[in-house]
Amino acid sequence: MTFATAYTKHFPDELIGAVRTALIITSIVGIVLGIVAIIWPGPTIVVVAILFAISLIIAGIFRIYQAFAASFLSTGVRALLGVVGVIVLLAGIIALFSPGDAVWLLAVFIGIGWIFQGVADLYGAVTKSGHSPTWFLILSGIISVIAGIVMIILPVFSLQVLAWVGGIMLVALSIATLLTLPKKVEAPAEPAV
Known part of the structure; x- marks a missing residue:
């Protein structure tokens, strides 16, 4: 089944035109952004890092809010939330005003995440608790840990490759989206008078 068939079955005839238009616009924007990321990975990484810094600021503010608002939590947990919130907020502010720090911070977060994922995969392979074949978990775990270490050691190069x-x-x-647009719905023929 193609996407066009799926859209045609899920949208009334009156909406197919709007769906096609939205898909065309988002596809064109996607192609332009993709080309920009390929041609200028450096500025692309800086923009993503700045957006990451903004998300850190928002997350820090939310954690601080939780520390004050979550009265059902113990005082220790609330204090911990507050401290984590302040640290995340400060990291976001520093990263926002220093794009170089934002890029490094983004790479470190991605690298640490990959290392944790790799360790989790290796643990799943050793304990036989994974839902994937053991060889796959071992391979995935090793690749994730190596990729995480490379991301932390060579942040700019690694982020350029990701871009x-x-x-x-x-x-x-x-x-692919442009090639699988839903078919236009033909207007019903006017009855002959």
Whole structure:
């Protein structure tokens, strides 16, 4: 089944035109953004890092709010939430006003996340608690840990590679979306008088 068939079955005829228009616009934007990420990975990374810094600021403010508002939590947990909130907020502010720090911070967060994922996969392989074959968990775990370490050691290079891969994927997915647009619905013929 193609996407066009799925859309046609899920949208009334009156909405197909609007769905097509929205998909065309988002695909064109996706192609442009993907090309920008491929051609200029450095500025793309800085923009993503600044958005990451803004998200840290929001997350820090939310944690601080939780520390004061979550009266059902113990005082120790609330204090911990407050301290974590302040640290995350400060990291976000520093990263926002220093794009170089924002890029480094983004790389460290991604690297640590990959390392934790790799360790979790290896643990799943050792304890046989994973739902995937053991060999796959071991391979996935090793690759994730190595990728996390490389991300932390070579942050700018690693993020550029991610920008290139992300840009290529965005262009490919946007083109695929354009190729699978829902078919136009023909207006019913006017009855002859």
